[in-house]
Amino acid sequence: MNTEEPRWLEADEQATWLAMIKMITRLQASLDADLQHKAGVSFFEYQVLAGLSMRPDRRTRMSDLAEFSACSLSRLSHTARRLESKGWLYRIPDPTDGRYTLAVLTDAGWDKVVATAPGHVADVRRVLIDPLTQAQYKQLRQISERVNDAIGHSPCLGVNNNQPC
DSSP states (O other): OOOOOOOOOHHHHHHHHHHHHHHHHHHHHHHHHHHHHHHHOHHHHHHHHHHHSSSSSGEEEHHHHHHHHHHHHHHHHHHHHHHHHTTSSSEOTTTTTTTEEEEEEOHHHHHHHHHHHHHHHHHHHHIIITTTTHHHHHHHHHHHHHHHHOOOOOOTTOOOOOOOO
């Protein structure tokens, strides 16, 4: 049992932590509500569709899509099932390695991204980009990258990294 006293946050550190948590929670909730209202998709569903839309041939391994979407393969599989039922993506075995599964964006899924993207970008700009100066949003990107690096790289969130995703 560890008896060492924890390094408690100083008042300024705690204020930063609490402000960041509030921002993250409210930012995602705001974007999710906007997407649900305007496009009938959740923030996470849109993230999955957008991730596929940015890939060559609009397809990628589920493990890579999970990394892009910062989620577990289990969550991504449940979401992919919902998106398949709407005709926006389908899954197939990876022809280069059958241990993997590819997610493929359909033409209808592409159309959904194309129709949804302008409103989503406007909302991101309204709540995140426009309130900041150019120096601030560049600094925010650098801070985010440093924090993500400190968290570490996990290509298969919640999965044994010795196994294919």
